Amino acid sequence: MRADVLDALVRHGAVLDVSGFDPRADVPLAAWAALHAELAYLGLEFSDITALDRIESVELVCWLLLSPGEQLSVRTSCPDERLVAPTLSFVYPPAEYGEREVYDLFGVVFEGHPDLSRILQPGDATIFPLRRSFELTETPW
Amino acid sequence: MVNFERTDAPGGTETLLLNVGPQHPSTHGVLHFMLEMAGERVVNAKPVIGYLHRGIEKLAEDRTWQQVMVLTDRQDYVAQFSNEWAYCRAVERLAGIEVPERAEWLRTLMCELNRITSHLIWYAGVTMDIGTLGTPFIYAWETRERIFDFFEAVTGARIMPNWMRIGGVRTDIDAGLLAPMRAFLADDFPKECDVFEALLTGNEIVVSRMKGVGVYTAEECIHLGITGPFLRASGPARDLRRDAPYGAYDKLDFEVCTDDVGDSLARCRVRLRELRESARMCVQLIDRMPEGEIAVKVPRALKPPAGDCYVRTESPRGELGVFVASDGSAKPYRYRVRSPIFYNLSAMPRLLPGHLLADMLVIFGGIDTSMGEIDR
Amino acid sequence: MGIVDHAEQPGFVTTTLDKLLRWGRSRSLWPLNAGIACCSLEMMTTGAGRYDFDRFGIMFRSSPRQADVLIVPGPITKKMKPIVERVYNQMAEPRWVIAMGSCAISGGAFADSYNVLPGCDTFLPVDVYIPGCPPRPEALIYGCLKLKEQVASETFIGSAARNRTLYVPPEMGEEWPDELLREFGVLPPEEAAEARHEG
Numbered sequence: 146m147r148a149d150v151l152d153a154l155v156r157h158g159a160v161l162d163v164s165g166f167d168p169r170a171d172v173p174l175a176a177w178a179a180l181h182a183e184l185a186y187l188g189l190e191f192s193d194i195t196a197l198d199r200i201e202s203v204e205l206v207c208w209l210l211l212s213p214g215e216q217l218s219v220r221t222s223c224p225d226e227r228l229v230a231p232t233l234s235f236v237y238p239p240a241e242y243g244e245r246e247v248y249d250l251f252g253v254v255f256e257g258h259p260d261l262s263r264i265l266q267p268g269d270a271t272i273f274p275l276r277r278s279f280e281l282t283e284t285p286w
Numbered sequence: 287m288v289n290f291e292r293t294d295a296p297g298g299t300e301t302l303l304l305n306v307g308p309q310h311p312s313t314h315g316v317l318h319f320m321l322e323m324a325g326e327r328v329v330n331a332k333p334v335i336g337y338l339h340r341g342i343e344k345l346a347e348d349r350t351w352q353q354v355m356v357l358t359d360r361q362d363y364v365a366q367f368s369n370e371w372a373y374c375r376a377v378e379r380l381a382g383i384e385v386p387e388r389a390e391w392l393r394t395l396m397c398e399l400n401r402i403t404s405h406l407i408w409y410a411g412v413t414m415d416i417g418t419l420g421t422p423f424i425y426a427w428e429t430r431e432r433i434f435d436f437f438e439a440v441t442g443a444r445i446m447p448n449w450m451r452i453g454g455v456r457t458d459i460d461a462g463l464l465a466p467m468r469a470f471l472a473d474d475f476p477k478e479c480d481v482f483e484a485l486l487t488g489n490e491i492v493v494s495r496m497k498g499v500g501v502y503t504a505e506e507c508i509h510l511g512i513t514g515p516f517l518r519a520s521g522p523a524r525d526l527r528r529d530a531p532y533g534a535y536d537k538l539d540f541e542v543c544t545d546d547v548g549d550s551l552a553r554c555r556v557r558l559r560e561l562r563e564s565a566r567m568c569v570q571l572i573d574r575m576p577e578g579e580i581a582v583k584v585p586r587a588l589k590p591p592a593g594d595c596y597v598r599t600e601s602p603r604g605e606l607g608v609f610v611a612s613d614g615s616a617k618p619y620r621y622r623v624r625s626p627i628f629y630n631l632s633a634m635p636r637l638l639p640g641h642l643l644a645d646m647l648v649i650f651g652g653i654d655t656s657m658g659e660i661d662r
Numbered sequence: 663m664g665i666v667d668h669a670e671q672p673g674f675v676t677t678t679l680d681k682l683l684r685w686g687r688s689r690s691l692w693p694l695n696a697g698i699a700c701c702s703l704e705m706m707t708t709g710a711g712r713y714d715f716d717r718f719g720i721m722f723r724s725s726p727r728q729a730d731v732l733i734v735p736g737p738i739t740k741k742m743k744p745i746v747e748r749v750y751n752q753m754a755e756p757r758w759v760i761a762m763g764s765c766a767i768s769g770g771a772f773a774d775s776y777n778v779l780p781g782c783d784t785f786l787p788v789d790v791y792i793p794g795c796p797p798r799p800e801a802l803i804y805g806c807l808k809l810k811e812q813v814a815s816e817t818f819i820g821s822a823a824r825n826r827t828l829y830v831p832p833e834m835g836e837e838w839p840d841e842l843l844r845e846f847g848v849l850p851p852e853e854a855a856e857a858r859h860e861g
Contacts, residue, residue, distance in 0.1 A: 166379060166595050191511055192598065193607055193624040208596055208607070208624075214530035216596060239511030242632035250343070265339040265661055266777060267741045274344050274776050281348050281774050308742070309749050311695045311724040315702075316742060337742045338699055341775040348774065356771060363700035407703075427710035445703055446795060658699055 146211065153183045159219070168211075169218045177205070177221050178231035184209060184219070185236045192216060194233065194243035196251045198277045201225050203251055207233070207240075223253055232258040250275040301329055304643070308337050314411050315657030317631075319650075321643070328646055331638040333631050338661040346621035351377055351452060351588045354621060359446045361623055362659035364407050367393070367400040368601035369623075369659075370450040375532060376597040376608040377452050381590035388578035389454035394533040395571040396449065398564045399437070402475075403430050404602035404654075405557045405564075409482060412554065412651030416492050422485045429478050436467050452588060454581025468572045471565045479562050486554055496550040500649035502637060503548060510633035513626050514604025516652060519556045520548035526600035537574075540567050550645075553652040560602075587616045594620070603627050603654055625659040680817055687730070687756065688814035690719040691806065694729035696749060699736030701763035704796040713799035720806060726752040731809065734786070735796075737765035737772050738779045750786060758789045758813070760805055767791050 146168060154161055157180040159170040172180055185191075192208040202222045209217050223230050232255040234241040244255045245264040252273035255261055263270055272279060302323045308316040316337035322330035342361060346354045358369040371393055378385060385393075406426040413422035434444045440459050441447035449456050486492055504521040517524055525542040527535040543559040545552035594611035604626025611620035630653050638646055697705060709715045709722055723729045726749045738746060750759070761782050764770035772778040782788060789812060792805035 165593065190508060192605070193596075193609070193622075195609060195622045195624075197594070197611055197620050206609070208609075212529075213524055213526070216598065218596065237511070238509065238636070239629040239632050242628060246628075263336070265336040267336070270740075272776065274341060279344075279776075281344060281776065308745050309694075309696045309726075314697075316698055316745075337739060337745065338736070339739055339741070339777050340737055340772040341777050342772075345772065345775055360700055360771065363703065424711045427707065428712065431707070431710075431712045444798070445700065 146217075147187075149187055150184065150189065150211065150217075153180065153187060157183070167216050167218060169220065171220050171222075174221045174223060174230060178233065178236070180219065181207065181233050181236050189217070191237035191239055194237075194240050194247065196247045196253060196275075198251065198275065200277060203228055203253055203276075205230055205247070205253070228253045229256055230254075231256050234258055249273075252276065306646075308334075311414075314651075314655050317655055317657055317660075319646075321646070323643065326642045326644075328638050328641055328643060331635050331646070333634055335628075335631070335657070335660050338657045340662065342662045343621055343623070346618050348617065350616050351590070351618060352586075354618060355448055355450065355452075359448055360658060361662055362601060362603065362606070362625075362656045363445070364656045364658075365400050365404040365602045366445065366447055367397045367450070368599060368606060370447075371397055371533070372597060372599040372601070372606050372608040372623075373610075373621075374450050374452055375599065376595055376610045377588075377590060379597055380593060380595040380610055380612055381452070381588065383453050383582060383584060385454055386579040386582060387576050389580050391534045391571055391575050392455050392459060392580065393450060394535065394538075395459075395568055395575075396437075396440070396447075397533070398567050398571070399433055401564045401602045402561055402568075403433050405561050406430050408557060408602075408651070408654040409486070411654075412648075413486060413492070415647050415651050416495055418485070418489070418492070422482065425478070425481060425485070429475070432470060436463065439463050451581055451584070453584040454579070456581075458580045464572050464575070468569055471568050471572075475565045476562065479558065479565070482561070483558050486558065487551070493551060495644070496554060496648055499550045499645045500637070500641065500652065501547070501549045506637075507548075507633075510636060511629040512604070512633050514600075514602075514630070515543075515556045515560065515654070516553055516604070516630060518542065518544045519552040519652075521546045526598055526605060530598065532599065534571060538567050538570050550648045550652050557654075589614055589616055596624075598624070601626060603656065603659070604630060606659075623659070623662055625662065627653060627655050628660045631655070631660060684814050684816065688810045690721075691731050691758075691810060691813065692721050692723045692729050693731040693733045693760075694726055694749065694753070695722040695724045696732065696746075697735055698738075698742065699765065701735030701765070701796040704799055704802060705733060705735050705762065708799040708802045713803060715803070715806070718803070718806065718810070726750075727754060729753055730756070731758050731760060731806075732786070733760045733762050733802075734766040734782045734788075735762045737770060737775075738782050739777045740779070741777075743779060743785060746782065747785060756813075756816075758809055759786045760790045760792060760809060761786075761788045762792045762794075762802060762805070763797060764793055764795045767793060770795060 154170050157172055157176040159172045162169045189209040192210055194207045197204040202224050205221050207219045211217050230253055232244055244258055247253050248261055249263045249265050304321045304323050306319040306321060308318040318334040320332045320334060321328050342357045346357055355370060358373045359366045361369050406429055410423040410426040437447060438444050440457060441449040502520055507517045507520050523542040523544050528542050540563050543556045543563060545556050590612045592612055592614045596607060596609045598605050598607045606626055607624030609622040610618055613619040732750055761767050766782045769778050769780040790805045790809045792801055794801050
């Protein structure tokens with residue numbers, strides 16, 4: 146990994162793990178926006194933002210490209226009692242829609258998002274289906 | 287609820303809210319664009335998606351690892367083999383399954399044929415939108431039918447093949463099936479490509495409607511997260527088949543098709559050249575296909591170790607990513623599809639304003655949407 | 663009896679007219695060019711060169727006002743339901759519905775999804791169900807020919823025919839927020855009535 150990227154990750158309190166399939170950096174939620182701003186400045190491109198429901202928390206995963214062939218995942222955790230995270234829309238424009246989808250399916254509210262509305266489900270939907278607590282029934286109607 | 291801000295156009299006139307879609311012959315699926323028009327110019331554009339949201343990501347959590355294959359076909363319903371392959375690669379990487387060489391070559395062959403059929407749908411759609419009353423559409427469809435005959439002979443289905451398995455592929459292709467396909471790709475297909483090009487880039491009206499329309503620079507596109515032929519038409523030779531090779535791509539000789547103008551005509555040219563490149567690749571694959579097994583034995587109740595894995599492939603529309611997470615059970619914990627057109631579409635509100643309505647449909651044709659993938 | 667009821671009694675002129683109408687309508691069923699999901703690819707294929715639809719008089723029309731048949735190719739999601747209803751309402755009678763593919767019949771591969779309706783017959787009167795995922799073009803042609811048989815045997819004259827189609831009330835639909843409509847000068851019915859009385 147490039148030295149400046151490594152330096153930025155360490156400075157924002159990331160715990161780096163290169164033993165898995167791809168390098169992985171876990172950062173505290175407070176450093177989420179600042180770290181991404183710095184990584185965008187260093188030239189890392191955006192691939193995807195998504196979430197995983199870990200029951201007591203929702204893990205946000207952002208995939209960035211170290212080079213066209215290598216990817217790095219930057220992860221953070223939002224506690225279940227307070228599903229709020231800072232937005233990355235101004236740092237990475239594609240994240241705007243990605244975060245709307247995470248809100249729609251998981252219920253994570255992104256502070257500072259220009260238009261946090263439901264994107265895939267109808268506008269008046271009340272469920273957050275991709276939480277593990279939401280069970281699929283065989284005949285939902 | 288749509289947060290729609292009304293802006294008054296210069297001169298003190300009002301703007302018009304125009305809905306394009308979701309039922310519209312030119313939106314290629316159920317895409318809804320809310321356009322704010324000042325006369326013929328688009329002032330504000332907002333895509334509304336979700337009309338085809340079937341909850342595939344949630345349904346996958348209720349299926350076994352093999353059963354998810356049926357759902358993957360139906361995401362990007364135009365390029366099914368790409369979806370299947372992306373999912374298979376992700377699970378195989380997670381579970382540490384090594385796929386035999388022949389299976390990789392077979393997968394590459396079908397994926398490249400699928401790229402041809404996908405680009406032909408794009409071609410048929412974009413020429414219909416421009417106003418050619420159906421000639422290129424019928425020609426492209428007939429070529430698709432020839433390739434569908436092959437798909438049906440191999441997999442048993444025309445468009446929803448469900449052919450790839452975790453660990454390999456379902457059926458083998460013998461030489462008797464490959465020989466006529468090779469003859470078609472080597473001899474007839476280049477002539478048909480000439481016809482397709484003549485009908486598009488040799489047509490004065492089409493060229494004048496596309497030339498200089500929607501010029502975007504490479505930096506703009508990369509910053510807005512656009513990938514695929516849309517990006518390659520602006521210059522950068524970004525292709526995951528070259529940058530992060532998988533399957534048999536590192537053993538093939540092909541060129542990454544780019545263009546440096548970045549307008550709609552360039553996007554058309556890139557895709558037409560990719561048709562030829564894919565045919566060349568298929569001929570190489572058929573000629574040099576190794577013998578061997580087509581699949582490894584994978585337990586019926588596959589239980590990959592806990593962890594997660596992200597794999598990116600080059601679908602005909604761009605960078606298709608699959609993120610799978612496992613908790614060691616027989617069902618996926620999380621199945622996420624990074625859809626290329628979802629992110630390409632997110633750039634549209636920034637790229638469309640300022641263009642004429644007629645140009646908007648042309649730029650839109652350049653994205654090559656497939657709603658199943660955007661909405662999943 | 664009024665003139666209309668008189669005219670609707672079966673007599674020589676009306677039955678001949680009825681036969682003519684049945685003959686004409688069954689041989690020119692014009693479906694709407696409305697594609698939803700994967701089945702629309704097979705629908706387009708059936709309209710293309712190899713499995714030509716046109717030889718049966720079946721031409722795709724882009725506007726619902728000009729279409730007779732609504733072929734529903736794909737799953738109906740909660741968000742799509744008001745759109746399909748509105749399109750169906752815009753079609754002029756007589757109109758028919760073909761449910762193409764297992765998603766339109768019962769929800770199909772997505773039957774247990776939170777967002778997919780269990781079939782379009784929950785809100786539309788379906789005449790022909792074509793199973794398949796997707797149905798082959800030959801299956802779609804067979805389904806359309808079945809519809810053609812049905813149309814050729816239906817009578818269009820008489821009060822029984824008038825009660826045939828479902829009338830879905832043409833409301834504005836829940837997808838339009840009130841504030842947005844107000845900005846464009848569209849008021850809810852009560853306020854519009856007041857405005858008219860005042861003006």
